[in-house]
Amino acid sequence: MSQLAIFVVTPAMPDVTMTALCPGQDECSLAIYLSGFQQAIIGIGLVVMMPIIGNLSDVYGRKALLTIPVTLSIIPPVILTFRRTKKFYYVYYVLKTLTGMISDGGIQCVALAYVADHMSQAKRASAIGILAGVGSAAFVCGTLADHFLSTSQIFLVATIASMIAAVYMQIFLENTACLKDSIEQQPILINEMEDTELDCETATNIKVFKKVPSLKDILCFLKKSATFSLAASVAFLNSFAEGGEQAPFQYFLKARFHFKKDNFADVMLIANICSATSQLLLMPMLAPLIGEEVLLCLGLTAGFTNLLIDSVARKIWVPYTAALLPVFTSLVKPSLQSIVSKQIGPSEQGIAQGCISSISSIANILSPFVYSPLTALFLSEKAPFPYPGFSIMCIGLAWLIAIIPSAMIKVIHSSRLKKVVTLEG
Template sequence: MTSEGSVQCLALAYVADNISEGKRVSAIGVLTGVGTAAIVCGTLATRFLSTAQTFQVAAFVAMAAVVYMRLFLKDTNRINDALVQPMLKSGSDVTKSDEESSKKIQVFKRISSMGELICLLSSSGTFSRAAFVAFFNSLAEGGLHASLLYFFKAQFHFNKDQFADLMLIVNIGGTFSQLLLMPTFAPIIGEEKLLSIGLFAGFLNMLLNSIAWSVWVPYAVAGFYVFTSVATPSLRSIVSKQVGPMEQGMAQGCISGVSSFANIISPLIYSPLAALFLSDRAPFHFPGFSVMCIGLAWMMAFIASTMIKAAPHSSRGKISIKDCTVA
């Protein structure tokens, strides 16, 4: 679990560092879709494997991923943005560039300080709003695990098989959306609009679930996840376009840290809230109130997403770690 967040963060940074901005949102969508498809395959595999075999297969797949990475993924070592470099350099320019490159390599070998992370968050309005969106989006996603399934069990007596079926529907819809719909529509309407659409779909999903009147309603509104699943990869693409190639890992790590913090506090908020409104001590009768609050978190993220502007196409408008380096 310690490495789970860092693996996703580094994978996103690697894709952003090797894919041009025009194709980046599609590439990140495909990467996220492959991960969602893996969740579907893992969920299906657990139905045919024992508990011990499940852990053994998981360990084998993890080792295979490490071997694949070492054999086929080349490390990126781009110091400057290739789009702004001249094709021909004089001898003195090459020497000077090599000296600057060696200095920059030394800078990036050290761990970024908290002050630099705060500076990175505050150096761009778009990046700050993206972090705000990431916080409330992760707060809502954490609430799904903290109270939504608990609500379904109390309201409709869901068992583990029904939970598994519901998760399969959600993940299959997410896989379809991220692998097919997102690469198709993202270049046309832009990731900013896709982000807003995904967050608003999440709000509608929770709104209908909070007032669900029959057992079939959760299955029907699970289709909204086709749109909700594009929110996170769209947000990651927006963040990647705010920084240069050398800041991709730091930027993605910063957003992952914000999301992880939201996932930590989410159960502390939604679990007691769900327990209260599903009990006889509720201040008013609304069993789905905690689910509605999850939707409100998505609405907060949606409002902030409407204020995110398109990323600058030139490197001059991008955030640089040099502006945040503490002497």
């Protein structure tokens, strides 16, 4: 419900922004700059907040921390439900920027930790895949609903969906045990390949992070497991490619094939229908058979293939056909999240998923600064050589490079870890 509230609003925001800031105009640089600034500020906020939210959920329980981002997500759409004038838009803009630092990644971060708490390792990959599939299904439903609703109805539906999510969570969601109530915990990222002492804590006296983890804590956390570090590098490269696949890729399609709003919507619907189908059906079936490591490599390979095909496309039907490949690409994130959850103890699921979200947010911030100028250059007459899709191919290279660390990942389940370490509260 919370994802539906986000995705039903997304297609309407460009028109609402243009009408509020530049009524009657087809182009508005102010809207572009404000949208980019908001994306950057929210991204920076997510980098800081995700490890904190994840770690606090380890200490105080998942439900308590999930309540915060779910409740905050109700506020912004309420503003535009009543009126969409310039003043109301700026109020929405400020509130969305502030709440987005917590809500945009906090809901998924804590939800992933909650799933890890309640599912055995054998079923965890399937459960995380289903969670991701529900998010993709929410995108499809939100995009379809947008075609049948008026602008005011869109924001009303978003408000109601967010409220339902908050009420449902309070009534039906069971809270997990707080860290202080845990008696026996799994090791904190014990090095699965070597029987060595941890460089940041002693092997016999490991304490949890402070309630607000510092950068040193997070770096120490990353150093404790080679598998976790490899997963973090794959997460960075995957998000770096996903960031370039957004606006730069859209501008490429518009310049190359004269895409319009409906064309973009059709391609996005095809991709997300494939993603939802894959995450809901394929991952639960394939993960137990071939493992998340194989699915991760398969998804990264599909991502590179997708953009390589698009970069050399000459016919308008090619992007539509290539949009079928997310049936495999969509397996990357849930596979990574499942791998990460299996390398750590139950008392650190939140901080681990928060670290991965934070690393991904950094990549999303950096990606436009690299790919946007490159795309503009090769779509212009000043291109060094005649290859309009060169920047799109470079985006795909991030996925290709990510295959190297992904192939080095070896998932070690907690039952195979040699050491048993207890946590002191």
